[in-house]
Amino acid sequence: MAIFHLSVKIISRSKGQSAIASAAYRSGQRLVDQETGQIEDFTHKRGVQHSEIQLPEQAPRVYDDREVLWNAVQVKEAKSNAQLAREVEVALPVELTRDQQIQLVHDYVQQNFVDQGMCADWSLHDKADGNPHVHIMLTMRSIKTTGEWAPKQKSGYLLDENGHKIPQIDPKTHEQKIGARGRKMWKRTTQTYNDWNNRDKVENWREAWAEACNDYLVPDLQLDHRSYQRQAKEQIPTIHEGPVARQMGDRSDRVQINQAIKVQNSLLRQLEQEWERLKQQLERLKAALVDLQERLLRAEPKQPLVQDKNTETQKLEIKESETTYDPHKLYELMQEKLREAKQAKQAREEQEKHEPTKVNRYNPGINRERGPRR
Numbered sequence: 001m002a003i004f005h006l007s008v009k010i011i012s013r014s015k016g017q018s019a020i021a022s023a024a025y026r027s028g029q030r031l032v033d034q035e036t037g038q039i040e041d042f043t044h045k046r047g048v049q050h051s052e053i054q055l056p057e058q059a060p061r062v063y064d065d066r067e068v069l070w071n072a073v074q075v076k077e078a079k080s081n082a083q084l085a086r087e088v089e090v091a092l093p094v095e096l097t098r099d100q101q102i103q104l105v106h107d108y109v110q111q112n113f114v115d116q117g118m119c120a121d122w123s124l125h126d127k128a129d130g131n132p133h134v135h136i137m138l139t140m141r142s143i144k145t146t147g148e149w150a151p152k153q154k155s156g157y158l159l160d161e162n163g164h165k166i167p168q169i170d171p172k173t174h175e176q177k178i179g180a181r182g183r184k185m186w187k188r189t190t191q192t193y194n195d196w197n198n199r200d201k202v203e204n205w206r207e208a209w210a211e212a213c214n215d216y217l218v219p220d221l222q223l224d225h226r227s228y229q230r231q232a233k234e235q236i237p238t239i240h241e242g243p244v245a246r247q248m249g250d251r252s253d254r255v256q257i258n259q260a261i262k263v264q265n266s267l268l269r270q271l272e273q274e275w276e277r278l279k280q281q282l283e284r285l286k287a288a289l290v291d292l293q294e295r296l297l298r299a300e301p302k303q304p305l306v307q308d309k310n311t312e313t314q315k316l317e318i319k320e321s322e323t324t325y326d327p328h329k330l331y332e333l334m335q336e337k338l339r340e341a342k343q344a345k346q347a348r349e350e351q352e353k354h355e356p357t358k359v360n361r362y363n364p365g366i367n368r369e370r371g372p373r374r
Contacts (some may be wrong), residue, residue: 004213004223005091006206011137012083019070019077019084019137026123026135027051031067035074047127050102054109054120060147063119070121073139076149085137086196088113088205092124092132093213093221100216105134108212112205117142117194129247142194150193158187 011017024031024040028048031040053064063069070085077084092101101124109120119139126132142150157165167176168185177185195201210223217223245252250259 003091004210005089005133006209007089008202008205009087009089010083011085011087012081013077013079014081017084019073020067022085022087023066023070023121023137026125026137027066027121028123029066031070033074034071047125048123049098049126049132050124052102052106052122054106054114054122056114056117056119056143058117058145058147059119059143066121069119069139072149073141076141083140086140088136088138090134090136090209092126092134093217093223094130094132095221096216101132104212104216105136108209109136112208113138116196118196119143140196152193153190154193155188155190158189 011019011022018033018036018040020031020033020035021040023029025042025045026048028042028045028051030043032038033040051066053066053069055061055063063072073084090105092104096104105122105124109122113120113136120136121138122134122136124132124134141152144150160166166187168187169175170177179185214222245254249255
């Protein structure tokens with residue numbers, strides 16, 4: 001089954017690596033390192049099925065020789081921490097024939113690296129173990145039209161929004177600085193000669209490799225450069241085994257981990273299929289419910305199944321329903337009566353205040369029952 005794999009590494013002096021040794025190992029050839037005089041012989045290496053060098057138009061034709069190319073790189077990259085080459089490793093679809101695999105890699109390297117100015121040296125490895133792959137070594141520097149190596153960085157004047165050079169100001173005099181021989185000094189900026197080290201480049205190369213493979217693969221075997229998480233897939237990614245682990249088989253921890261992951265992924269796929277089945281069943285039930293509701297709305301109202309023969313009882317029930325008080329209205333009526341009673345009480349109290357007070361003095365000479373004494 002076709003799998004997607006693309007990794008990018010840097011071959012550098014700081015890691016104790018050599019461009020000549022790396023090229024000899026990947027191509028399975030015997031190369032001489034002119035810097036050290038050491039012979040790198042990997043002609044005994046098995047599984048090298050094809051090797052090829054692709055050059056941009058401005059590159060010297062002598063760089064078609066692998067030994068000349070990488071010795072020239074090591075001469076130019078003299079620093080102890082210099083980056084000598086970039087390596088891109090890709091897995092090949094096992095569904096393709098050998099000629100299709102070679103053509104696929106050739107076109108991919110031409111469009112994504114060589115047309116951008118890189119020199120590419122790649123080798124196809126296949127030990128008939130189900131893991132065909134390609135090592136692509138790329139130069140880090142551009143090549144000028146003169147055939148010379150370009151610098152990794154270039155310096156230029158810093159310009160303002162109008163395209164004019166920005167002067168360097170002396171903080172003491174607040175005037176433009178004057179350099180040697182009375183020359184005015186301007187602000188400068190440094191930028192990379194090419195954009196090959198930009199982080200988004202790796203994403204572009206990954207996407208382009210998936211698209212290149214999909215041109216050869218049937219729809220059911222299409223590759224996707226994105227991770228399972230970015231694809232929103234409930235699937236666990238396997239780990240890279242490598243040739244040693246593959247040779248060990250079930251004794252390798254990596255092989256055992258991948259076997260366990262494959263079992264888990266199989267269970268996840270079964271759950272996804274069951275979930276899809278349940279969702280389809282739910283959609284069918286929803287559609288049936290909507291159809292039933294529409295049919296009920298279109299249907300004519302039916303006559304009552306039982307008709308009360310006592311019409312007088314029906315009329316009485318209607319009258320009772322008409323005379324029944326609404327609780328809310330009854331409450332409002334009670335509140336209104338209470339307000340009227342309070343207002344009447346206040347009016348009486350006010351009236352009593354304004355009337356003259358009646359004096360009922362006690363007259364002992366008057367017997368209210370018998371009359372006055374004589």
